[in-house]
Amino acid sequence: MPRPISASISVPALRHNLSVVRRHLDQAAQLAGGEAASIWAVIKANAYGHGIERAVSGFSAAQGLAMLDLDEAVRCREAGWGGPILLLEGFFHPADLEIVDRYHLTVTVHDDAQFDMIEAAHLSRRLNIQLKLNSGMNRLGYAPATYAAAHARAEQLQQRGVVGSLTKMTHFATADGPQGIAQAMDIFTRATEGLAGASSVCNSAATLRYPEISVSRDGAPQWVRPGVCLYGATPFSDVAASSYGLRPAMTLSSEIIGVQSVPAGGSVGYGAAFRADRRMRVGVVACGYADGYPRHAPTGTPVTVAGVATRLVGRVSMDMITVDLDPVPDAGIGASVVLWGEGGPSVDEVAQTAGTLGYELMCALAPRVRVQALS
Numbered sequence: 001m002p003r004p005i006s007a008s009i010s011v012p013a014l015r016h017n018l019s020v021v022r023r024h025l026d027q028a029a030q031l032a033g034g035e036a037a038s039i040w041a042v043i044k045a046n047a048y049g050h051g052i053e054r055a056v057s058g059f060s061a062a063q064g065l066a067m068l069d070l071d072e073a074v075r076c077r078e079a080g081w082g083g084p085i086l087l088l089e090g091f092f093h094p095a096d097l098e099i100v101d102r103y104h105l106t107v108t109v110h111d112d113a114q115f116d117m118i119e120a121a122h123l124s125r126r127l128n129i130q131l132k133l134n135s136g137m138n139r140l141g142y143a144p145a146t147y148a149a150a151h152a153r154a155e156q157l158q159q160r161g162v163v164g165s166l167t168k169m170t171h172f173a174t175a176d177g178p179q180g181i182a183q184a185m186d187i188f189t190r191a192t193e194g195l196a197g198a199s200s201v202c203n204s205a206a207t208l209r210y211p212e213i214s215v216s217r218d219g220a221p222q223w224v225r226p227g228v229c230l231y232g233a234t235p236f237s238d239v240a241a242s243s244y245g246l247r248p249a250m251t252l253s254s255e256i257i258g259v260q261s262v263p264a265g266g267s268v269g270y271g272a273a274f275r276a277d278r279r280m281r282v283g284v285v286a287c288g289y290a291d292g293y294p295r296h297a298p299t300g301t302p303v304t305v306a307g308v309a310t311r312l313v314g315r316v317s318m319d320m321i322t323v324d325l326d327p328v329p330d331a332g333i334g335a336s337v338v339l340w341g342e343g344g345p346s347v348d349e350v351a352q353t354a355g356t357l358g359y360e361l362m363c364a365l366a367p368r369v370r371v372q373a374l375s
């Protein structure tokens with residue numbers, strides 16, 4: 001028997017979460033009397049740890065799939081995805097364009113160096129591009145003052161038959177927080193005013209919180225790019241994914257593999273970081289940071305044992321964690337443990353306690369953890 005830790009990935013939950021976002025966008029469009037946005041389902045980083053092929057299956061109703069890695073894009077084609085594929089960082093080297101061309105990928109263009117590579121390439125068909133504006137995040141994208149010139153260069157390439165569709169794109173730095181998107185949206189609107197093409201601006205936070213900005217009112221299509229919410233996790237620190245009706249797609253579970261009766265004053269784990277203030281039963285769980293559990297999760301981090309909510313005690317080690325069994329007196333070796341997901345705490349609760357994000361925990365699921373797909 002393998003070590004008793006596994007992750008289950010629910011393809012129906014992926015499908016459900018996509019339909020939640022779909023309805024959210026449709027309602028916004030109905031309210032505003034415009035056209036609802038199309039969805040790029042973001043599946044970068046191995047679909048946030050859920051597996052590319054499972055994501056292709058779960059998001060088959062999306063209008064497009066978006067990611068960073070060329071090999072993930074190729075895997076989507078090999079898994080039978082014939083729709084649009086967007087490379088969110090574009091391409092990096094001239095040779096990438098051969099694969100972009102062969103697999104008919106849409107690319108983000110954020111710098112003139114990429115236009116130079118496009119002009120030097122021998123493409124067999126028109127290249128669809130999303131031209132990225134830096135609206136204040138100062139990561140990738142053209143500065144507002146240079147955007148119109150870049151757009152003109154793309155239109156010239158369109159006229160020469162090199163570029164196909166041209167979409168105006170930006171990415172928000174503060175859609176999840178109190179600052180919101182007003183300032184970035186203002187920069188985007190002014191920099192792209194009068195320029196032809198569809199728009200692509202919203203991540204999960206903006207899609208959920210500001211769906212009205214994704215409604216098309218002038219006939220130019222709109223795209224949104226939700227990621228984390230499609231996996232049933234939240235982009236917000238103050239709103240749970242469940243409040244939107246989203247369901248966790250990843251459940252990390254394991255079992256109790258040892259039990260200790262710790263006397264009052266006894267310590268647990270490395271560094272003797274936890275001391276029992278009374279006699280207590282401590283369960284040892286087959287799950288550690290080498291499985292992707294966050295090493296910085298402190299005593300008190302929620303965990304569910306045999307269906308009962310309890311807490312982590314002591315330090316997380318490479319292969320094991322220790323949990324308080326006092327709330328579950330009947331739990332012994334073999335008792336089920338849910339670290340996060342269905343039947344346990346949300347990945348966001350665990351992440352927040354550990355000082356990180358659900359995003360990071362899902363992406364960090366270790367290759368040594370067996371994965372079962374629920375279809």
Ligand SMILES: *Cc1c(COP(=O)(O)O)cnc(C)c1O
Pocket residue numbers: 042044088171202203204205225226227228229235
């Ligand atoms: C990752 C990413 C997204 C999705 O972000 P979420 O917060 O997971 O919704 C959207 N757009 C770009 C450019 C990204 O890199």
